[in-house]
C-alpha cells in the first residue's frame with residue numbers, strides 16, 4: 001500500500017484508535033519504553049509512533065534533559081500525541097509527520113546519534129523492512145538500544161478470523177488480498193512473531209544482548225472494542241471499497257458472528273524485543 005494510503009487509513013480511524021489506546025496500544029508502549037531501560041537525558045527516536053503510545057512513556061523516562069522524536073505518517077494521530085504531551089506538560093517530545101524510511105534527524109540530535117530507537121506495532125509496516133531498519137539503525141550511537149513490539153503468533157485470531165469470514169461474504173477476493181497490504185505486511189509480521197523468530201531477527205540485524213519477552217494481555221471482546229480494532233487499525237483499509245450501508249451490514253454480521261462463536265476475550269499476546277546495536 002502506498003504510504004499516503006497508510007496515512008489516510010490511520011487518520012480516518014483516529015477516534016477508534018484513540019478509544020483503544022488505554023486498553024491496547026498504551027500498555028504495550030509503556031512496557032516497550034520500560035524494557036529499553038531509558039535513562040534521564042537520553043535521545044530517542046520512536047518511529048511509526050501513532051498517537052505516542054511509546055513516545056509519551058519514553059519522554060517521561062528521559063525527563064526534561066532528554067528528547068524524544070515521534071515520527072509517523074498519520075497527522076491526526078500525531079496531533080493526539082501533541083495533545084497528550086501538552087496535557088502532561090511534556091516539553092521534550094516532538095511529533096513529526098514523515099515517512100520513517102526517509103527520516104533525517106535534526107541537528108539537535110548528538111552527532112554520535114540517538115541513544116535508543118523504538119517502534120511499537122510499527123516495524124512490520126515498513127516496506128523492505130530489513131533495509132529500512134538497517135538505515136534507521138545507522139542513526140543510533142554505537143552501543144545504542146533498539147526495541148520493537150510485535151504481535152505474537154496466534155494473537156488476535158479469535159477476532160480477525162470471524163472478521164475475514166464475514167468479509168468473504170462481501171468480496172470475491174482471496175483472503176490474503178483483503179487486508180491492507182496484507183500479503184507483504186503479514187509476511188513481515190510472521191517473521192517476527194515468536195520468541196525464536198524475533199530473537200533471530202534482532203541478532204541478524206546486528207543486535208547483541210537480545211532480550212525478547214512475552215507480554216500477556218486479554219481484553220474483553222465488547223462490540224466497541226472489536227469494531228474499534230477494525231476501524232482504528234490497518235484493517236480499516238479492507239472497508240474502503242464498500243459504501244456506508246454495506247460497511248454497516250459487515251459490522252452487524254461480524255458482531256453477530258462473534259456472539260455466535262462465543263468470543264468473549266481477545267488475546268493480545270505481544271512480544272517485546274530489545275537489543276544493543278554496535
Ligand SMILES: C[S@@+](CC[C@H](N)C(=O)[O-])C[C@H]1O[C@@H](n2cnc3c(N)ncnc32)[C@H](O)[C@@H]1O
Nearest residue numbers: 010025048049050053072073074099100120125
Ligand atoms: C498499529 S499503528 C501503531 C502506532 C503506535 N506505535 C502505537 O503502538 O500506538 C502503526 C502506525 O504505523 C504508521 N506507519 C506505517 N507506515 C509508516 C511509515 N512508512 N512511516 C511512518 N509511519 C508509518 C501508521 O501511520 C500507524 O500510525
